[in-house]
Amino acid sequence: MTHQQATILIIDDDRLITELVRRHLTQEGFKVLVAHDGREGLRQVYLHHPDLVLLDIMMPQMDGWTVCRRIREVSNVPIIMLTAQGRQEDIVRGLEDGADDYIVKPFELPVLVARIRANLRRAAMGPVETASSEEPLYADSWLSFNATKRRVTVNGQPVKLTPTEYSLLALLIRNAGRVLTYREMLEQVWGWEYIDDVDYLRVYIWHLRRKLEPDPKNPRYILTEHGVGYRFESQH
Secondary structure (H helix, E strand, C coil): CCHHHCEEEEECCCHHHHHHHHHHHHHCCCEEEEECCHHHHHHHHHHHCCCEEEEECCCCCCCHHHHHHHHHCCCCCCEEEEECCCCHHHHHHHHHCCCCEEEECCCCHHHHHHHHHHHHHHHHHCCCCCCCCCCCEEECCCEEEECCCCEEEECCEECCCCHHHHHHHHHHHHCCCCCEEHHHHHHHHCCHHHCCCHHHHHHHHHHHHHHHCCCCCCCCCEEEECCCEEEECCCC
């Protein structure tokens, strides 16, 4: 299946936006399904098994976060959350509920199409691996990362990472002690479509710190090199 043959499900109660997006995606060669509320969206997920879901957050009866969690109970389909304000707490909540990506309204249609194709490509490839074939292995008294077993523990307890979070952490650990630039990280983990979206990377780093750091506000593993990028600092 090519990306153009993929089925995209739009779940959004804004009929003007859904019609605009539907027309554009259809012109791009995608098959498009539309649902104007969360319950209908879930029904279409169960019936049609789309290749990707565009999911609005603010909807009546059942909000996008609830829909996202319900989808994740039965499917690993890529989900792009649509958020009107781009508030960090909304974005993080979506990621915690299982979303793969987000885009802020209003958005340009070519940008949306690029994001859709990037997510379809990542879904087809599986979790992104970096160029090195060596599997990193890191362990100290607080954090343990076993790439071979795809297992992460914090203070002895297993921590669940999304495929994107796993790829981001693997990249950092493989390059421990070296500063990775924003563009380098964005391209290697997400693809060239994201290389200028530094705020996007910052959200994921913040979310990863919340899961891994003893004190996320004062990180000791994932350090910021202001204006440049990030560095993983070993605590051995």
